[in-house]
Amino acid sequence: MTQASSLPLVERIGRLSAELTVAERENLKLMLSMAAGGLLVGHARQQPEALRREALETAQRSLPKLHDGKRPAFTTGIVFRGRAPFFTDAEIAAMDEESRANRHRAQRFHDHYVTSGAPLAREMALSSDINAFLSERVGPVLPTYKANYLYYDAPGLGIDPHVDKNEFALNVLTMLEHRPERRHSELILYPPEQDPVHIQLAHGESLVFFADSVTHQRTRTVAGESIRLVSFGYHPI
Ligand SMILES: [Fe+2]
Incomplete structure (x- = not known):
């Protein structure tokens, strides 16, 4: 051998x-x-x-x-989870409003709806605060200029286990709204050889994770449930 x-x-x-x-x-x-x-x-x-x-x-x-050895310390793929310092309350509120206003433009992508490249979201994707925050934790990154509003706002929407395309290698995912208070749909990450990580984000909270490396899913919504998120893509360089 x-x-x-x-x-x-x-x-x-x-x-x-x-x-x-x-x-x-x-x-x-x-x-x-x-x-x-x-x-x-x-x-x-x-x-x-x-x-x-x-x-x-x-x-x-x-x-x-x-990824060329750029995920050496990979365990769960999670870089940060919680209320991120790079968004002010006013910025969260403004994205929340833009997300609502752009719902009618959203296109179905598999089993959820997506609006790409709305003006404020595009601008936020280039935020130097986000860049500095990410660079401090994972080394230098570049924005991919991808900024999506995501909608899971009808019964049965979700996304099966997958990893993201290159454009969302490092994904900054922020919760804008999840109604009602009693939630059914959840985000689940499946890191290798570990228990699945179940995630519920509160309004304004973010999950920063290597979406190109850890398998993840959003379980299906039930009647009356509505979720809106904003997602920014970055690339470690
Ligand atoms: Fe994904």
Whole structure:
């Protein structure tokens, strides 16, 4: 047996990734994320449980390896959770208002609605306060200029386990509204070999996480439930 073949599969995928073009790496990321997502929602039940578990762990642990070693300390993928210092109350209120005003422009994307590039959101994406906050924690980042308002405001909306595209590698996700007080839908992160992390954000709270590396989902809304979020994409450089 050669030395290479005795390396765990995850390490070998990491090595393979280093040889790939950007497009090839995105292709591999999509395959791994589809595999992780499919296994998490219970596909491949005909396969032995041990094999499914191993395949899931391999996919989950390989996803952070696709980024040129830029996720070295990856554990949960969460960089920050709570009321972020980079937004003032007035800015949250202004984005809340812009999100409401742009609901009619939102387009369906799989099982939720999205408005991209509204003026204030675009401006906020370039905030030097956000940039400084992120850079301090994960090293230098660049905004991808992607700023989306997200809406889960009809019964049955949500998003199945997935990882995000490159544009939202580092995702700053902020809750604008979640009604009613008794919540059903939740954000769940599935870090490798750990219990799932269940997240409910209060109004104005943010989750900053490596959305291109940790599988995550929003569970389905029920009748009467309505959620609005704003999401900004950044790239570690
Ligand atoms: Fe996502």
